[in-house]
Amino acid sequence: MDTYAQRLAVSNPLVEPIIRSAIQALHLPPGSQGLDAGCGIGLQALLLAEAVGPAGHVTGLDLSPQFLVHAREITEKAGLSERISYQQGDVSRLPFGDDAFDWAWSANCVGYAPLEPLPLLRELARVVKPGGSVVILVWSSQQLLPGYPLLEARLNATTSGIAPFVGGKRPGLHFLRALGWFREVGLEEPTAQTFVGDAHAPLSDDMRSALMSLLEMRWPGAQSELTPEDRAEFRRLCQPESPDFILDLPDYYAFYTYSMFRGNVAK
Ligand SMILES: C[S@@+](CC[C@H](N)C(=O)[O-])C[C@H]1O[C@@H](n2cnc3c(N)ncnc32)[C@H](O)[C@@H]1O
Secondary structure, three states: OOHHHHHHHHOHHHHHHHHHHHHHHHOOOOOOEEEEEOOOOOHHHHHHHHHHOOOOEEEEEEOOHHHHHHHHHHHHHOOOOOOEEEEEOEOOEOOOOOOOEEEEEEEOEOEOOOOOHHHHHHHHHHOEEEEEEEEEEEEEEEEOOOOOHHHHHHHHOOHHHHOOOOOOOOHHHOHHHHHHHHHHOOOEEEEEEEEEEEEEOOOOHHHHHHHHHHHHHHOOOHHHHOOHHHHHHHHHHHOOOOOOOHHHOOOOEEEEEEEEEEEEOOO
């Protein structure tokens, strides 16, 4: 697997419980047919397919053919190839007719810069039947460095820390303003809900690897924007070879959130 796909896989133990709770809250109709737009390596398509049961179907769509190769492998291993199909494509020009699905889901894709959210939400709404749901999820916050709130605040204030909200965008384009986007594109009864995941010492091997991967992914390139003192502190705390690696704290505790926005296509 390439590095990014590998990181999605390794960080899955952090993400999966939250995604399961989010999917449960949706009450997707058994036997329904849905779209996972920007499906990556298909980890969520598996959970969506489980939720709609053997009579249902999920189509995973992604721009990256390489991710889809991994997605097909993972789906086959899970024995779900009959219930999930994958298609390469662009969420801004979905290769599906109007009203093709009962619902559409997009996690960490629609709503993230540099993609403009409104045309993408309209496109998701176009392919969902009247009365069906359009759902987007975004990784919305994290507290990973217990005891070091200043360093964590400074990391979050770097360009990579405020990704995916970069480049002087209008405040209304921040993903936590998605309720307004749903209203603007005519999706009805928009709702928002935030789901929390957490991790504490002693960490299982899987959780430790997942958190290591998250520490690497969360603030890429941030070190060049830190003062020399903060950079040294970041390395002391966040590099596994350091004797003070933060994940080795006997009282380590962290949490992180996904926010889910949902609206219905007008009947
Ligand atoms: C951050 S990953 C999220 C993957 C998966 N949904 C998850 O949450 O684990 C974003 C995904 O969106 C895909 N993507 C980005 N722009 C896209 C577009 N215009 N159309 C379809 N997929 C896109 C990327 O290839 C990548 O797989």
